[in-house]
């Protein structure tokens with residue numbers, strides 16, 4: 001009790017009060033600076049995103065392609081720049097499907113409603129055949145072409 005009483009007395013003295021005001025002033029200045037930095041970063045971030053999405057239509061902005069499988073279609077925007085290409089695959093159909101990229105790789109069979117990811121490392125510019133190799137599926141339409149090209153070419 002005695003210590004607490006002493007502390008309260010010190011805080012209420014005029015000298016201590018001015019010291020606290022000074023600290024509050026600098027603290028407020030620092031808060032303002034932090035807010036300015038936060039606003040600056042937000043503006044830079046928005047500008048960066050806008051730049052990223054300014055690539056022309058039809059050309060993927062990076063090497064990630066969403067692929068949807070169904071009977072009997074392989075759907076997706078199969079354009080990518082040279083480099084690693086990643087397929088994020090969803091089987092939206094009612095039977096098992098898979099993805100084969102001739103000479104480069106394939107997924108395991110993907111059950112109806114299932115998902116899988118296929119990474120094709122370091123693709124050079126060119127065209128690559130993609131198909132489902134379950135019996136009869138390619139002949140029924142599950143085949144398409146991945147086009148790898150530099151943006152604008």
Ligand SMILES: [Cu+2]
Pocket residue numbers: 096097098132133134137142
């Ligand atoms: Cu299939």
